[in-house]
Every structure is written in C-alpha cells, then in structure tokens.
Amino acid sequence: MDKTIVVALGGNAIKQAHEKGTNEEQFKNVGTxxxxxxxxxxxxxxxxxxxxxxxxxxxxxxxxxxAKNKVPAMPMDVVGSMTQxxxxxxxxxxxxxxxxxxxxxxxxxTVVTQVVVSKDDxxxxxxxxxxxxxxxxxxxxxxxxxxxxxINPPPGKEFLEKKMAGxxxxxxxxxxxxxxxxxxxxxxxxxxxxxxxxxxxxxxGTVVIASGGGGVPVMEKDGGILAGLDGVIDKDKAGERLAxxxxxxxxxxxxxxxxxxxxxxxxxxxxxxxxTVAEAKKYLEEGHFLAGSMxxxxxxxxxxxxxxxxxxxxxxxxxxxxxxxxxxTGTVIVP
Amino acid sequence: MDKTIVVALGGNAIKQAHEKGTNEEQFKNVGTxxxxxxxxxxxxxxxxxxxxxxxxxxxxxxxxxxAKNKVPAMPMDVVGSMTQxxxxxxxxxxxxxxxxxxxxxxxxxTVVTQVVVSKDDxxxxxxxxxxxxxxxxxxxxxxxxxxxxxINPPPGKEFLEKKMAGxxxxxxxxxxxxxxxxxxxxxxxxxxxxxxxxxxxxxxGTVVIASGGGGVPVMEKDGGILAGLDGVIDKDKAGERLAxxxxxxxxxxxxxxxxxxxxxxxxxxxxxxxxTVAEAKKYLEEGHFLAGSMxxxxxxxxxxxxxxxxxxxxxxxxxxxxxxxxxxTGTVIVP
Numbered sequence: 001m002d003k004t005i006v007v008a009l010g011g012n013a014i015k016q017a018h019e020k021g022t023n024e025e026q027f028k029n030v031g032t033x034x035x036x037x038x039x040x041x042x043x044x045x046x047x048x049x050x051x052x053x054x055x056x057x058x059x060x061x062x063x064x065x066x067a068k069n070k071v072p073a074m075p076m077d078v079v080g081s082m083t084q085x086x087x088x089x090x091x092x093x094x095x096x097x098x099x100x101x102x103x104x105x106x107x108x109x110t111v112v113t114q115v116v117v118s119k120d121d122x123x124x125x126x127x128x129x130x131x132x133x134x135x136x137x138x139x140x141x142x143x144x145x146x147x148x149x150x151i152n153p154p155p156g157k158e159f160l161e162k163k164m165a166g167x168x169x170x171x172x173x174x175x176x177x178x179x180x181x182x183x184x185x186x187x188x189x190x191x192x193x194x195x196x197x198x199x200x201x202x203x204x205g206t207v208v209i210a211s212g213g214g215g216v217p218v219m220e221k222d223g224g225i226l227a228g229l230d231g232v233i234d235k236d237k238a239g240e241r242l243a244x245x246x247x248x249x250x251x252x253x254x255x256x257x258x259x260x261x262x263x264x265x266x267x268x269x270x271x272x273x274x275x276t277v278a279e280a281k282k283y284l285e286e287g288h289f290l291a292g293s294m295x296x297x298x299x300x301x302x303x304x305x306x307x308x309x310x311x312x313x314x315x316x317x318x319x320x321x322x323x324x325x326x327x328x329t330g331t332v333i334v335p
Numbered sequence: 336m337d338k339t340i341v342v343a344l345g346g347n348a349i350k351q352a353h354e355k356g357t358n359e360e361q362f363k364n365v366g367t368x369x370x371x372x373x374x375x376x377x378x379x380x381x382x383x384x385x386x387x388x389x390x391x392x393x394x395x396x397x398x399x400x401x402a403k404n405k406v407p408a409m410p411m412d413v414v415g416s417m418t419q420x421x422x423x424x425x426x427x428x429x430x431x432x433x434x435x436x437x438x439x440x441x442x443x444x445t446v447v448t449q450v451v452v453s454k455d456d457x458x459x460x461x462x463x464x465x466x467x468x469x470x471x472x473x474x475x476x477x478x479x480x481x482x483x484x485x486i487n488p489p490p491g492k493e494f495l496e497k498k499m500a501g502x503x504x505x506x507x508x509x510x511x512x513x514x515x516x517x518x519x520x521x522x523x524x525x526x527x528x529x530x531x532x533x534x535x536x537x538x539x540g541t542v543v544i545a546s547g548g549g550g551v552p553v554m555e556k557d558g559g560i561l562a563g564l565d566g567v568i569d570k571d572k573a574g575e576r577l578a579x580x581x582x583x584x585x586x587x588x589x590x591x592x593x594x595x596x597x598x599x600x601x602x603x604x605x606x607x608x609x610x611t612v613a614e615a616k617k618y619l620e621e622g623h624f625l626a627g628s629m630x631x632x633x634x635x636x637x638x639x640x641x642x643x644x645x646x647x648x649x650x651x652x653x654x655x656x657x658x659x660x661x662x663x664t665g666t667v668i669v670p
Binding site: 065083088112197223 | 355394395397398401402405406412416421435436443444535536539551553559563
C-alpha cells in the first residue's frame with residue numbers, strides 16, 4: 001500500500017513577504033509549491049496538503065476594516081474559512097492541471113476544516129498571537145475607547161466569559177513608535193472535526209487539501225456542540241492533528257530554511273540532520289527553537305512520532321523537498 | 336438504499352434582503368435552513384446541499400473596492416471560492432451541531448467546487464449578469480477612463496480574447512439617475528470538476544455541501560487545463576450538474592415563493608402544482624418564467640429530469656419543505 005504523506009506548506013509558499021499578494025503572484029507561487037508536491041504524487045505517495053493563511057487573512061481584515069461602515073466585518077473563524085476556500089481553490093486547480101498534464105486521473109479536493117480546541121485552553125486567559133497592524137499608544141487608546149478592545153489586561157478567565165479574548169491589545173514591543181498590536185488566542189489543537197470525511201477521501205485515492213490556516217478554530221461545548229472563536233491555531237500543530245486523522249506515515253513541514261539549527265544565530269550554531277524524539281524534546285526544552293517560529297514545528301513533529309505513531313517527520317524548505325525525502329538534506333525526526 | 340436529494344438553498348436562506356448581513360444574522364438564517372434540512376436527514380435521505388452567494392460575494396467586492404489602494408482585489412472566481420469557504424463553514428457547523436443534538440453520527444463536509452463552462456459560451460461575447468452597484472453616466476465614464484472597463488460595447492469575441500469579458504458596463508435600466516451597472520458573463524454550467532470526490536463522500540454517507548454560489552467558474556482549455564474566469568454561474572443550473580454528479584433521485588429548489596405561477600402578476604395568474612417536462616418546456620417557451628428568476632430554476636428542473644434521469648424536481652419555499660415533500664404544496668416537475 002502507498003505511504004501517506006501530509007505536507008504542511010509555509011506562508012511564503014503562497015505569498016512571499018516582498019509581494020503585494022496579487023492573484024497572479026499567488027497563483028505563481030502556488031505553481032512552484034505544487035510542482036514539488038506533484039513529484040511526491042508521481043513517486044506514488046498518497047498526498048494530503050495543509051497550508052498557512054497569514055497574509056490572506058491579514059488582507060481580508062484590512063479590507064473589512066476599510067469598509068466597516070458599509071459592510072459588517074466577520075470574526076476570525078469566518079475569515080479563516082474564507083481563506084480555506086481561496087487557497088484551497090488555488091492549490092486544487094493548480095494540482096489538477098499538473099495531474100492532467102501528466103495524463104493521470106487522480107482527484108483533488110479541498111475540505112473546509114474546523115479544528116477543535118479546549119474551552120479551557122490557557123491561551124483564552126492570556127492571548128498570545130499578534131495579528132494585524134501595529135499601533136501607537138494613542139491609536140490603541142482610541143480603538144479601545146471606540147470599540148470593545150481592552151489594552152494590556154491582566155490574564156484571567158473573564159475574557160473568555162465576556163467573549164473578550166479576541167479583543168485584546170497588548171504592548172508587544174518594549175519601545176518604538178508603534179509598540180501596540182491586537183493579540184488573539186492561539187489555542188492548542190485537539191482534533192480535526194472533519195476527520196472522517198477527509199479519511200474517506202484519502203482512502204479513495206484523493207489528494208486532499210485540509211485544515212488550511214490551522215483550521216477554522218472552534219471549541220467544543222457540552223454535547224459535542226461546536227462554536228467558532230476569534231483566534232488562530234498554529235498551522236503546523238493543526239497539520240499534525242490532520243496527519244493523525246489520516247494515519248499518515250510521513251509529516252513534511254516546509255518552511256523558509258533548509259535544515260534545523262541548534263544555537264541558531266550564535267557563534268556555535270550548527271545544523272542538525274537527524275533527531276530522535278528524545279533529542280528533539282531536549283533541544284526544545286533547552287530553548288534552541290523560537291516560540292513563534294521553529295518551536296511549534298518541532299513540537300508538531302514530536303507529537304507526530306509520539307502520538308500519531310508516525311514513521312518520520314521532516315523539516316525542510318520547498319526547493320529541497322526532493323533531496324530531503326532522500327535524506328540528503330533537511331532535518332528528520334524519528335522515534 | 337436511501338434516496339439522494341440535492342437541496343439548492345436560495346440567497347435569502349443565508350442573508351435576507353433587509354439585513355446588513357452580520358455574522359450573527361447569517362448564522363441565524365442558516366440555522367433555520369438547516370432545521371428544514373435536518374428533517375430530511377432524519378427521514379433517511381442522503382442529503383447534498385448547494386447554495387447561493389450573491390450577498391456574500393457582493394460584500395467582499397465592496398470591501399475589496401474600499402481597500403484597493405492597500406490590498407490587491409481578487410477576481411470573481413477567487414471571491415466565489417472565498418464565499419464557498421464562508422457559507423460552507425456556517426452550514427457545516429450548524430448541521431453538525433443539529434446532528435450531534437440528535438445523537439447521530441453523520442459526517443458533514445464542504446468541498447470547494449469548480450464548475451466547468453465552455454470557452455465558447457455565448458455569454459462571453461455578450462455578458463448578461465449585472466453585479467454590484469448602480470452608476471450614473473458620469474460615474475460609469477470615470478470608471479472606464481480610470482480602469483479597464485468598457486461601456487455598452489458591441490457583442491463579440493474580442494472581449495474574451497482581451498480578457499475583457501469581466502469588465503463591461505452596460506446601461507441596464509432605460510432611465511433613472513443610475514442606469515449603469517457592471518455586467519459579467521454567466522455561462523452555462525457543463526460539469527462539476529470535483530464530481531468524483533463528492534460522489535465518494537456521498538456514497539460513504541457524508542452530507543456534502545458543494546458547488547456554492549454556482550461553483551467557482553472555470554473554463555476548460557486544451558488538454559483538460561482549467562482556468563478561472565471573471566463571471567458567475569447560475570446556482571440552480573450548477574446545482575443540477577451537481578445532482579447529475581451524485582446520481583440524485585430528487586432535486587429540491589428552495590426560493591422565496593411556495594409554488595410556481597403561470598401568468599405571474601397578471602389577472603389570470605394561477606399556481607401550478609405539477610408539471611411534466613413537456614409542460615414545463617412549453618410554459619418556459621411561452622415566457623411564463625422570468626429570465627433572472629424562475630426561468631433558470633425551471634430550466635434546471637427540466638434538465639434534472641431529462642439529462643440526469645431524476646425521479647422528480649420540486650420548487651418551493653424553505654418553510655414549506657415538509658409539506659412539499661409530501662406533495663401538499665410546491666411545484667413538482669416529473670417525466
């Protein structure tokens with residue numbers, strides 16, 4: 001039987017930092033990413049794809065803000081679902097076209113995906129994920145006075161209860177003209193709500209795009225009732241839950257860098273090509289991996305081996321997928 | 336084996352005309368629609384859902400326009416894919432919650448869907464579907480001077496070749512302050528690109544939401560290569576292609592009115608509770624059904640019986656689904 005691989009595309013695979021993010025630019029980037037994925041399909045892997053959505057949801061939020069007097073803005077769960085449609089469509093069409101060019105008949109489909117988090121997640125008491133523009137002190141105070149934002153609140157359950165968790169502004173930089181920014185909860189993903197449907201498609205040989213942008217964040221209330229929330233789930237940690245859902249053999253995390261570093265940016269920095277789970281945990285604990293960057297990726301890989309009983313997880317860059325799959329570069333995490 | 340029913344929700348099932356379209360309003364309306372659908376699920380039907388997206392894509396286009404100096408606007412195919420994510424998410428979560436409340440275990444999933452049209456469709460030569468705001472003559476001329484719109488162009492293939500088909504402004508009202516409006520192609524749907532994946536899900540007992548907003552409009556080029564286009568496909572005609580894709584037994588078109596009228600609005604108007612395909616064709620030819628309203632719905636029902644070999648098609652309103660399914664009201668179209 002073919003091996004199943006979950007590919008987690010980084011944000012730069014769809015919109016690069018220096019780009020405006022026109023439709024043409026995004027389709028071009030998706031084309032490059034899909035060429036790498038097409039090679040995996042041609043090698044016989046059953047491929048499942050997940051992706052970030054930071055630039056796309058950011059753009060939608062700018063548009064919502066600009067038209068807020070004419071059209072009601074949507075909360076972040078809905079914005080997330082929109083970007084799943086958008087990015088899913090781009091990847092789906094591009095891969096379908098590459099598959100058609102190869103004369104193959106492999107279906108591709110995007111499933112709109114909710115990812116379930118705990119209503120008791122600590123991030124609801126002290127939101128951690130900065131989103132959107134930076135503000136001056138005056139701008140932050142004006143926002144708080146006019147809308148329902150609170151500035152630098154003390155952590156506590158009251159935000160969740162008052163549905164305030166999505167409306168916190170924090171001073172995220174110690175100094176500077178614009179040190180304030182909106183922060184939202186980034187709760188830990190527990191499971192993919194659409195796991196069954198996704199598994200049915202994968203088992204039928206479909207290339208599935210799912211859990212985009214970390215999934216639409218929902219919390220589970222009594223009786224299994226789901227409710228969307230203003231927040232963002234880390235896409236690599238959500239991607240690992242997706243890999244669990246489809247019993248993946250390999251979890252491939254694509255990012256800006258070719259290989260993982262220890263002591264990154266220091267004099268004694270060195271690359272690491274292979275880590276056991278025990279080593280990865282030790283390095284993580286020692287602070288080798290940044291919280292907003294390599295940390296969640298390594299954590300997702302550890303979970304994939306430990307909780308999903310995966311064969312191996314690989315971290316590398318999009319242009320090195322071929323070599324990394326052969327073990328020539330990248331960082332592999334194994335039991 | 337359970338019968339398969341495709342339900343086509345009208346635009347007012349998600350955002351009513353008098354509403355602003357806040358997230359709360361839309362979820363409330365979706366709740367009402369899903370309660371009616373839940374009754375079909377409880378009766379044992381295998382349900383597939385499609386829906387309109389007019390108000391949602393209109394709102395996104397207003398937001399894009401308001402922020403166009405900061406964020407690149409997306410073409411209509413991409414806007415359509417965004418609304419599929421948004422509305423799919425709302426329906427999916429609401430139905431999942433209703434199913435959980437019933438103690439049932441039935442998966443629900445939204446598939447991002449492209450609908451294929453012919454590159455030779457006559458609507459590309461003479462776009463017919465008005466979208467967005469009304470303009471004065473001066474506003475229309477200012478738009479044409481600044482952007483790449485053309486006003487009241489003669490029909491012809493050159494629009495498609497110059498990728499102009501999405502950038503036409505026509506005088507759509509004979510008089511008035513603002514008689515001008517953007518018109519886009521509304522080509523006839525041929526097939527659902529993701530038919531295989533959708534069928535796999537339906538066969539596995541999944542409630543599928545697909546082809547939202549008439550599907551993301553794509554045309555097929557040589558070698559089966561798909562490309563998005565600036566246009567809108569009629570959601571009922573696309574819903575019929577979806578019904579073909581899943582071998583549906585029943586096609587249920589939900590709209591504002593409970594039953595179809597002949598001579599609508601005239602002194603001799605009368606309701607029609609049952610039409611054979613031959614009768615429906617005759618009435619359509621005689622002009623009983625408006626082009627932008629009941630016309631495409633009746634045409635979709637005719638196709639469902641003739642081309643998809645369906646058992647019956649029903650046109651009624653959301654609040655009358657139960658009675659219409661029992662034949663007590665609504666209009667049924669049969670072979």
